[in-house]
Amino acid sequence: MKIIIVAGGDVDSDQLMTVAAKGDYIIGVDRGNAYLTSCNLVPDVAIGDFDSMPETELPDVPVIRLNPIKDETDTEYALLYALKKNPDEIIILGASGSRLDQTMASIEMLKTAFDAGVDAFIINRTNRIRILRGACTLLKEKAFGKYVSILPFSEPLTDLTMKGFKYEIENFRLEKGVSRCVSNEIEADCAYISCSGYYILMETCD
Numbered sequence: 001m002k003i004i005i006v007a008g009g010d011v012d013s014d015q016l017m018t019v020a021a022k023g024d025y026i027i028g029v030d031r032g033n034a035y036l037t038s039c040n041l042v043p044d045v046a047i048g049d050f051d052s053m054p055e056t057e058l059p060d061v062p063v064i065r066l067n068p069i070k071d072e073t074d075t076e077y078a079l080l081y082a083l084k085k086n087p088d089e090i091i092i093l094g095a096s097g098s099r100l101d102q103t104m105a106s107i108e109m110l111k112t113a114f115d116a117g118v119d120a121f122i123i124n125r126t127n128r129i130r131i132l133r134g135a136c137t138l139l140k141e142k143a144f145g146k147y148v149s150i151l152p153f154s155e156p157l158t159d160l161t162m163k164g165f166k167y168e169i170e171n172f173r174l175e176k177g178v179s180r181c182v183s184n185e186i187e188a189d190c191a192y193i194s195c196s197g198y199y200i201l202m203e204t205c206d
Contacts, residue, residue: 001024001025001085001086001087001088001089002022002023002024002025002087002088002089002090002091003023003024003025003026003027003082003085003087003089003090003091004019004020004023004025004026004027004090004091004092004093005026005027005029005032005075005078005079005082005090005091005092005093005095006020006026006027006028006029006032006033006035006036006043006092006093006094007029007030007031007032007074007075007078007092007093007094007095007106008029008030008031008032008035008052008053008074008094008097009094009095009096009097009098009099009102009103009106009124010094010096010097010098010124010125011032011035011093011094011124012124012125013035013038013039015093015123015124015125016035016036016039016041016093017039017041019091019093019123020036020039020041023091024087025044025082025085025087026041026042026043026044027043027044027045027046027047027078027081027082028043028045028046028047028048028061029046029047029048029074029075029078029094030047030048030049030050030051030052030053030074031048031052031053031094032093032094033046033048033053033057033058033059034053034057035093035094037057037059042059042061043059043061044061044062045061045062045063045064045081046058046059046061046062046063046064047063047064047066047074047077047078047081048064048065048066048074049065049066049067049068049070049074050065051068064077064081073102073105073106075092075095075102075105075106075109076105076106076109076112079092079109079112079113079120080112083112083113083116083118087118088118088119089118089119089120089121090113090118090119090120090121091120091121091123092106092120092121092122092123093122093123093124095107095122095124096122096124096127106122107122107129107131107200108131108153110122110129110130110131111131111153111198113131114130114131114132114133114198123144126145126204126205126206127144127145127202127203127204127205127206128144128145128202128203128204129200129201129202129203130200130201131153131198131199131200131201132193132198132199132201133197133198133199134194134195134196135192135193135194136192136193136194136201137190137191137192137193138164138186138190138191138192138193139189139190139191140186140187140188140189140190140191141189143186143203144203144204144205145203145204145205145206146185146204146205147183147184147185147203147204147205148165148184148185148186148191148201148202148203149181149182149183149184149201149202149204150162150174150181150182150184150193150199150200150201150202151176151181151182151199151200151202152174152175152176152197152198152199152200153197153198153199153200154176154197154198155176155197155198156173156174156175156176156197157172157173157174157195157196157197157199158173158195158196158197159171159172159173159194159195159196160172160173160174160181160193160194160195161192161193161194161195162181162184162191162192162193163188163191163192164186164187164188164189164190164191164192165184165185165186165187165188165191166184166185166186166187167184167185169181174195
């Protein structure tokens with residue numbers, strides 16, 4: 001099952017329509033429900049404290065009302081809710097925007113999905129973001145965009161090897177705060193990454 005989460009950050013309407021058409025279950029998160037409504041899409045459930053969208057504007061769907069005074073963001077609550085449904089994949093739209101604190105928190109919570117064994121992505125018009133650990137294979141024909149960047153998640157990456165890229169490295173130690181692995185490009189039909197530890201993988205077409 002593929003679950004689509006639509007949060008209240010920046011959402012491209014055309015992308016939303018395309019992604020939603022391939023989803024099996026849609027979760028609208030607070031203002032994300034307004035984006036869904038504008039595209040004539042109806043979520044399977046609406047979640048949020050609804051501080052950025054009047055609850056009266058929600059469609060006639062099940063609603064999970066969250067207390068504004070809570071430990072999790074609305075988006076994190078929606079992710080945890082989605083994981084309970086044992087999906088194969090989760091795609092999150094509207095998780096990036098002008099609120100960089102919310103954007104960074106949303107990226108970091110992708111680790112929760114990875115640890116649960118679920119493929120999870122944050123996407124917007126120009127980026128696809130996920131958190132991985134260990135080895136990863138990228139097919140050029142399925143790349144989201146031209147550029148691929150790797151950032152250590154919490155600790156330096158050791159034994160980092162990247163093959164099939166424009167800039168290849170082998171058994172490299174990538175420290176946090178170092179931009180060595182930003183804006184690489186896939187050159188072979190199949191590119192390969194391996195290392196110790198968790199890393200943020202960003203694909204971008206901008």
